[in-house]
Amino acid sequence: MMGLWLLLLLHLHLGNAPRTEDVCVSLPAPSSISISSFNMEHTLSFLPGPGTPPETHFTVQIIHHRKNSWRPVTGCLELRAGQTCNLTRVFKDLYDHYRARVQAYTPTQTSNWTLSAWFLPLSDTVLGPPDVTVSGCGNCLTVQLRVPTKELPQNLQLKDLYKRIIFRVQRTRDGAQFTLTLDYEEENVITYLQSGVEYCVSVSATGSVSSNPVYSKPYCAFTSPPSTKSSCTLYVVLGLAGVFCMLGFLIIGLLIYGGQMSLKLPIHLTRRLSYILIQGQKRGSTRPELSGPFSASQLHETGSASCLLTAHSPVEAVNSSEVEEEDCGLVPN
Incomplete structure (x- = not known):
């Protein structure tokens, strides 16, 4: 008899308890999580899982190697499908590894977290080519380089990451070309060229760790004014x-x-x-x-x-x- 009374009291207690809406894990998880970086601008992108409802939102969290706690990213808590998350401000240490994860959610449903690969800002960023100006100097070319001014964490400038410049020189007349690698300088001289001939120069930059060069468009100039003898x-x-x-x-x-x-x-x-x-x-x-x-x-x-x-x-x-x-x-x- 005592057992029956206990079951009855337990049933009454559960029946009088306030009801809460259950949140179940039933949404498709996001896919294709990736972090890209160009000139130290870090961007996270993702794709919604197949069958994700149109009203679904997405939230982003990050973790870095020195700490084991995930923390949300301000400005990336209510993303829609197709939007990206800027991680430049939260990746403060250029020498530390970071990781991000994305979750889909609705008022009644959530998805599993999808993680990105580890990301190191200093080595995984792509250094874009500097601004280029080319002029002739007789039998040579003078190449002026200018890196956009940008402040980075740890009191660094973007130009501090540029260590070496690769020059790809092509002669317009017959397409003959060669490459030349020099330490980064704002003014560079390419010598031993033919006088009165047009050359086109494309440049790319490499950092101390980064090795993902991107070439600029060709910039063309004559080494000296073309000869008027033939005319x-x-x-x-x-x-x-x-x-x-x-x-x-x-x-x-x-x-x-x-x-x-x-x-x-x-x-x-x-x-x-x-x-x-x-x-x-x-x-x-x-x-x-x-x-x-x-x-x-x-x-x-x-x-x-x-x-x-x-x-x-x-x-x-x-x-x-x-x-x-x-x-x-x-x-x-």
Whole structure:
């Protein structure tokens, strides 16, 4: 009987106790947890598990190697799917290892925690290339480097992490290239290059521990102004070609003009001789001879030569032979 009374009292006690909503573990756990870092900017990303409800939130916690307690990350307690968590401020020690975990939750459900791999800020960050300026210096190139100003924990600057610079130099003309590794300096000179030739330079940086170089885009410049010798030679050749063409056209024109003049001269002489024959027939005289009453000196006078070369039509009217003879200077002795 006592056992029955005890069971009855226990049942009544549990029935009068306040009810609480049970939280069960039934949500899919997040996946693909990763921490990426570029120039000491640390970012955590993740993917929701398959079948995660749209209203699900996510929370992030971190732990570092020297402590065994997890602590929440401010600003990453109510993340939505697709959002990331910035861990730059909570990873304060560059030489310590950190780890993060992510959990999905709703008002009535939670998921299991998903952990990331261990992360060391100093070695796992990727150093981006510095800003680059390239200029020529004769048979060399001057490369100016500038690292963005950024303060880091432990009183460090971002440029303090840059230890060595890798220069990848490529000649634009034929694509020949070589690499050169130098200690980080704001001003660097690449020597033993060809003068008047264009080169393109890409740079990447490595730290004392980090070994994930990322190259910049190519920056191009001539070692010195391009030579103008070839262009001057071209101008001289073109000028000479133009002169020779003009001379050729001039000679051809003179030849054509001279040929026309040589054709006109016999025609004038023929017309003049025909005129003399017609006049002789009209007078009933015989064919005139050059050995007549005219002297040789008269035949070779300047006036007579010009008269013979003057164009006259055979049908041209003439008043008297004396006038014609006087005009031509053919007066008998």
